[in-house]
Amino acid sequence: MSKSSLxxxxxxxxAKHYGSNTGKMLIHTGVIGWILSSAAQxxxxxxxxxxxxxxxxxxxxxxxxxxxxxxxxxxxxxQTFSSVAKRLVTSGKLLPKSVKDWMSVKGLLGKxxxxxxxxxxxxxxxSAKKRLDMFKEGxxxxxxxxxxxxxxNIVTPIVRNEIAANRQKTGIAxxxxxxxxxxxxxxxxxxxxxxxxxxxxxxxxxxxxxx
Amino acid sequence: MTNLSIxxxxxxxxxxxxxxxxxVPEVTVNYxxxxxxxAWIGKKISSPxxxxxxxxxxLLSQPFIDLNNRKVDExxxxxxxxxxxxxxxxxxxxxxxIRAGCIKAIDAFSKLPAQLKNVKNPKLKTLFTPEAALNxxxxxxxxxxxxxxxxxxxxxxxxxxxxxxxxxxxxxxxKFVDKIHEKDKAKVVKLQTNKEVAHE
Numbered sequence: 001m002s003k004s005s006l007x008x009x010x011x012x013x014x015a016k017h018y019g020s021n022t023g024k025m026l027i028h029t030g031v032i033g034w035i036l037s038s039a040a041q042x043x044x045x046x047x048x049x050x051x052x053x054x055x056x057x058x059x060x061x062x063x064x065x066x067x068x069x070x071x072x073x074x075x076x077x078x079q080t081f082s083s084v085a086k087r088l089v090t091s092g093k094l095l096p097k098s099v100k101d102w103m104s105v106k107g108l109l110g111k112x113x114x115x116x117x118x119x120x121x122x123x124x125x126x127s128a129k130k131r132l133d134m135f136k137e138g139x140x141x142x143x144x145x146x147x148x149x150x151x152x153n154i155v156t157p158i159v160r161n162e163i164a165a166n167r168q169k170t171g172i173a174x175x176x177x178x179x180x181x182x183x184x185x186x187x188x189x190x191x192x193x194x195x196x197x198x199x200x201x202x203x204x205x206x207x208x209x210x211x
Numbered sequence: 212m213t214n215l216s217i218x219x220x221x222x223x224x225x226x227x228x229x230x231x232x233x234x235v236p237e238v239t240v241n242y243x244x245x246x247x248x249x250a251w252i253g254k255k256i257s258s259p260x261x262x263x264x265x266x267x268x269x270l271l272s273q274p275f276i277d278l279n280n281r282k283v284d285e286x287x288x289x290x291x292x293x294x295x296x297x298x299x300x301x302x303x304x305x306x307x308x309i310r311a312g313c314i315k316a317i318d319a320f321s322k323l324p325a326q327l328k329n330v331k332n333p334k335l336k337t338l339f340t341p342e343a344a345l346n347x348x349x350x351x352x353x354x355x356x357x358x359x360x361x362x363x364x365x366x367x368x369x370x371x372x373x374x375x376x377x378x379x380x381x382x383x384x385x386k387f388v389d390k391i392h393e394k395d396k397a398k399v400v401k402l403q404t405n406k407e408v409a410h411e
Contacts, residue, residue, distance in 0.1 A: 015341040018358035025358040026261055036369045080224040087228045093237050096246045100239045115232040137253030153272045165282035210302055211368035
């Protein structure tokens, strides 16, 4: 396949999947953002010559585990919020007055309002469909944004703090029992663990810079 | 993420959605203004605005989560919150600016055939225009341009994450930490002065 047809294929793919769906685009680019951000953090450790090999063996899985928490919680929560928001509209549970009135006049209200109904199969006119599309798009963006706020700003920081505190505890316990090498213990039990991860202290960088 | 985990997350999302749809009552948005606002959000809000909203709400929540993390000592809590604030400011500033910039750049090179009259170098101006739009099938590129701009911005931000965000976060964190230490010192001096006055 030539470069130009690959490029055209990419443009067609973007237009097909995101040409009329902002919510879906926000979720997918959010996930890609987390993946790229996490990959950059892992790459920073891999290419850093100042970190000893045995520390890398500990730090790389740690970074990957943290990335998994970020990505899974973001995707699961925002996808659920977006899905609920869209379904509220398509089931007819949440509608703008103009569409509801139109459906009432046409005697179509019986076809919507339960968990299996689909308003788009109820026989909407072109103008009612257009109004509903605009409303649905807005509700989808609101749902996706609310899901992103909940996952990025509340759930993920709490989960990460919990995991980091447990790691610190485990590190200290291992140090006390003498089962861990000193270099590794320094990396987990250091007081600055919450400020800058050991890999990033060496790299003079900071972890979890969401892009 | 593997296909299996994506499928299980999607399955869980569907179950939650079904339960919510069954539980909630029917709601009609009566106010014209509210309906207009919802439609406006769908049309205008995209990734830069979404990133800004995330940044502002992060400033309102994350520092307090760090400050209330009882599993670490007070000093760590304060420094952690300072770093979180610095990280949010740096990430939001670059995130919003680069997303908006990339979307604008894509917009300049994704013109529709109808916009090409008297335009120099039409091939360049349609560099990012998808074939469906050149053929006249796709007539509105608003969402497409925002999506493509956002995807390009993610690639750009992979580099700026290290080149701008990380040094800026470090700079801001140091500033905030210095302020915290200054305040702590002032508190200690005040306490000592009060003690001395009480002794006298």
